[in-house]
Amino acid sequence: xxxxxxxxxxxxxxxxxxxxxxxxxxxxxxxxxxxxxxxxxxxxxxxxxxxxxxxxxxxxxxxxxxxxxxxxxxxxxxxxxxxxxxxxxxxxxxxxxxxxxxxxxxxxxxxxxxxxxxxxxxxxxxxxxxxxxxxxxxxxxxxxxxxxxxxxxxxxxxxxxxxxxxxxxxxxxxxxxxxxxxxxxxxxxxxxxxxxxxxxxxxxxxxxxxxxxxxxxxxxxxxxxxxxxxxxxxxxxxxxxxxxxxxxx
Amino acid sequence: xxxxxxxxxxxxxxxxxxxxxxxxxxxxxxxxxxxxxxxxxxxxxxxxxxxxxxxxxxxxxxxxxxxxxxxxxxxxxxxxxxxxx
Amino acid sequence: xxxxxxxxxxxxxxxxxxxxxxxxxxxxxxxxxxxxxxxxxxxxxxxxxxxxxxxxxxxxxxxxxxxxxxxxxxxxxxxxxxxxxxxxxxxxxxxxxxxxxxxxxxxxxxxxxxxxxxxxxxxxxxxxxxxxxxxxxxxxxxxxxxxxxxxxxxxxxxxxxxxxxxxxxxxxxxxxxxxxxxxxxxxxxxxxxxxxxxxxxxxxxxxxxxxxxxxxxxxxxxxxxxxxxxxxxxxxxxxxxxxxxxxxxxxxxxxxxxxxxxxxxxxxxxxxxxxxxxxxxxxxxxxxxxxxxxxxxxxxxxxxxxxxxxxxxxxxxxxxxxxxxxxxxxxxxxxxxxxxxxxxxxxxxxxxxxx
Numbered sequence: 001x002x003x004x005x006x007x008x009x010x011x012x013x014x015x016x017x018x019x020x021x022x023x024x025x026x027x028x029x030x031x032x033x034x035x036x037x038x039x040x041x042x043x044x045x046x047x048x049x050x051x052x053x054x055x056x057x058x059x060x061x062x063x064x065x066x067x068x069x070x071x072x073x074x075x076x077x078x079x080x081x082x083x084x085x086x087x088x089x090x091x092x093x094x095x096x097x098x099x100x101x102x103x104x105x106x107x108x109x110x111x112x113x114x115x116x117x118x119x120x121x122x123x124x125x126x127x128x129x130x131x132x133x134x135x136x137x138x139x140x141x142x143x144x145x146x147x148x149x150x151x152x153x154x155x156x157x158x159x160x161x162x163x164x165x166x167x168x169x170x171x172x173x174x175x176x177x178x179x180x181x182x183x184x185x186x187x188x189x190x191x192x193x194x195x196x197x198x199x200x201x202x203x204x205x206x207x208x209x210x211x212x213x214x215x216x217x218x219x220x221x222x223x224x225x226x227x228x229x230x231x232x233x234x235x236x237x238x239x240x241x242x243x244x245x246x247x248x249x
Numbered sequence: 250x251x252x253x254x255x256x257x258x259x260x261x262x263x264x265x266x267x268x269x270x271x272x273x274x275x276x277x278x279x280x281x282x283x284x285x286x287x288x289x290x291x292x293x294x295x296x297x298x299x300x301x302x303x304x305x306x307x308x309x310x311x312x313x314x315x316x317x318x319x320x321x322x323x324x325x326x327x328x329x330x331x332x333x334x
Numbered sequence: 335x336x337x338x339x340x341x342x343x344x345x346x347x348x349x350x351x352x353x354x355x356x357x358x359x360x361x362x363x364x365x366x367x368x369x370x371x372x373x374x375x376x377x378x379x380x381x382x383x384x385x386x387x388x389x390x391x392x393x394x395x396x397x398x399x400x401x402x403x404x405x406x407x408x409x410x411x412x413x414x415x416x417x418x419x420x421x422x423x424x425x426x427x428x429x430x431x432x433x434x435x436x437x438x439x440x441x442x443x444x445x446x447x448x449x450x451x452x453x454x455x456x457x458x459x460x461x462x463x464x465x466x467x468x469x470x471x472x473x474x475x476x477x478x479x480x481x482x483x484x485x486x487x488x489x490x491x492x493x494x495x496x497x498x499x500x501x502x503x504x505x506x507x508x509x510x511x512x513x514x515x516x517x518x519x520x521x522x523x524x525x526x527x528x529x530x531x532x533x534x535x536x537x538x539x540x541x542x543x544x545x546x547x548x549x550x551x552x553x554x555x556x557x558x559x560x561x562x563x564x565x566x567x568x569x570x571x572x573x574x575x576x577x578x579x580x581x582x583x584x585x586x587x588x589x590x591x592x593x594x595x596x597x598x599x600x601x602x603x604x605x606x607x608x609x610x611x612x613x614x615x616x617x618x619x620x621x622x623x624x625x626x627x628x629x630x631x632x633x634x635x636x637x638x639x640x641x642x643x644x645x646x647x648x649x650x651x652x653x654x655x656x657x658x659x660x661x662x663x664x665x666x667x668x669x670x671x672x673x674x675x676x677x678x679x680x681x682x683x684x685x686x687x688x689x
Binding site for chain 1: 357358360384386388389390392393394396397398399400401402403404405406408422423426430533534535536537538541542543544545546547
């Protein structure tokens with residue numbers, strides 16, 4: 001008998017310390033598979049951001065670097081420009097990418113920097129304990145918006161794909177989700193495109209992934225995945241926001 | 250049609266069927282795989298036992314029904330599921 | 335004979351960086367160092383290097399982090415407010431033991447201050463600058479020639495000790511034109527070996543991780559103690575200073591960079607008037623040339639520390655001399671540059687009063 005599904009060689013043997021039902025692990029598994037399937041593991045350099053996925057430097061079985069909060073796109077730029085043969089991916093959460101790292105992501109996208117960005121949107125600050133994120137939904141409770149996010153006081157969530165689609169630079173922008181198998185398969189395809197674009201030297205790709213954070217949402221894992229389908233996807237519509245590959249056809 | 254225990258190319262039917270293996274000590278009992286994921290609904294969280302980390306691990310109730318679609322594996326964050334065929 | 339060219343200090347830095355084999359520059363415009371990125375953008379294009387004008391100094395220092403972690407010589411330049419923004423990155427880079435070169439063409443501060451020459455970032459440069467326990471190797475050139483030569487020295491020290499290095503200049507040194515001798519053969523970057531930490535893809539080797547964090551109990555403390563040993567070693571081995579006319583001196587001026595140039599003129603004026611005055615010019619500000627000062631403290635009665643700030647290095651002079659001597663200070667903060675005459679007057683007051 002042959003293993004048809006199992007831990008990919010793109011992940012180390014280290015067991016992940018994420019909470020039960022956390023979406024990070026699903027995305028890690030997909031990236032781990034792609035590193036092997038696309039034959040890029042041995043020339044990959046990954047970014048482990050500040051946040052829950054800071055530990056990604058132990059989980060991905062390739063060269064890794066851990067930069068300051070939000071600076072993944074800048075660090076990626078430095079690596080990619082000085083070693084163009086490396087495949088550089090910046091793994092970032094919503095606090096990292098859409099709050100403190102807003103400038104870095106916008107300018108990396110605008111330069112059409114030839115990197116792959118994986119943006120985990122779980123609408124909350126995870127590692128620090130559930131504070132309001134730039135992607136927290138209106139009315140959604142967090143430890144710094146205990147009455148629910150008040151758009152009059154705390155403004156609106158930032159829709160990263162829509163925001164970056166306002167730029168001419170980026171090559172590929174897509175929003176997917178990992179809350180059910182159908183959407184996980186779409187995420188697999190999107191990430192494959194995103195790495196493929198870099199291999200083909202097409203430029204900047206960002207895959208925004210709606211992901212469960214049961215602990216900080218105060219839900220069970222099953223409630224969390226349903227909440228993405230029922231509520232979060234309405235605010236953050238899935239789909240391609242830019243695909244130059246299709247436009248060029 | 251294959252009968253239970255009959256042979257085809259020297260293999261038993263059980264050996265042609267996908268086998269799901271739960272890595273019980275890796276499983277965090279989140280239950281994502283048990284909720285509306287398996288098309289033949291053969292995954293539950295073991296009600297009567299816990300693993301070394303204190304979680305009720307996922308359990309396969311009837312492997313014979315498994316289609317090998319891999320959905321349970323795909324949604325498993327650890328991943329604590331392996332499928333063989 | 336080596337080629338000699340009349341050059342701006344800021345252009346000399348660029349040529350020095352390229353001659354050191356560096357092919358990666360990222361930076362953001364800020365006065366008074368704009369000639370560096372402008373000239374660099376042209377020269378990097380000519381030599382096939384990377385030049386990136388970034389969205390901020392924060393992005394610039396992090397691009398350096400990436401490029402240097404990938405094993406390449408990488409540098410940025412900025413001026414005081416921009417260097418403040420880079421401190422987060424420098425702390426991470428120091429915490430990950432990665433060598434980079436940062437040039438600070440200091441301007442008057444605090445805040446937006448002005449664009450005049452200053453030395454008010456001495457504390458920031460010599461005390462780490464950002465959060466956490468760390469130091470950055472800090473060089474203080476005082477001529478266009480040294481602006482050409484120090485980038486290579488800075489890269490070599492940075493790589494030897496896997497530590498960020500700083501070059502402190504100021505607008506005056508940068509704008510001044512002087513002859514520069516291209517005193518060494520340029521380093522061919524392709525001949526530089528791949529460092530042991532370089533992120534280059536894990537083909538044929540174990541994967542590598544560059545990071546500044548360790549959450550396992552006690553590990554970060556261990557890591558910090560190891561770095562402490564490195565700092566002790568640097569402090570012991572890498573002190574550099576230049577002494578002039580100190581052998582018979584009653585008073586030694588301690589000054590670096592532009593202040594040292596002005597002080598040198600003041601010392602000559604004093605000598606002409608019969609005062610026995612010498613000049614000690616720290617070339618490394620960290621490690622501070624304690625040994626040279628400790629030695630002088632046994633034979634010199636007076637020290638006069640001249641700085642373009644409110645008095646920062648003067649504290650290191652007091653520490654190095656263990657307060658055995660009479661230590662005077664003459665400072666010009668906020669972009670003020672001392673004149674030889676005002677320093678001479680200070681010398682006269684000190685020594686005239688003593689005789």
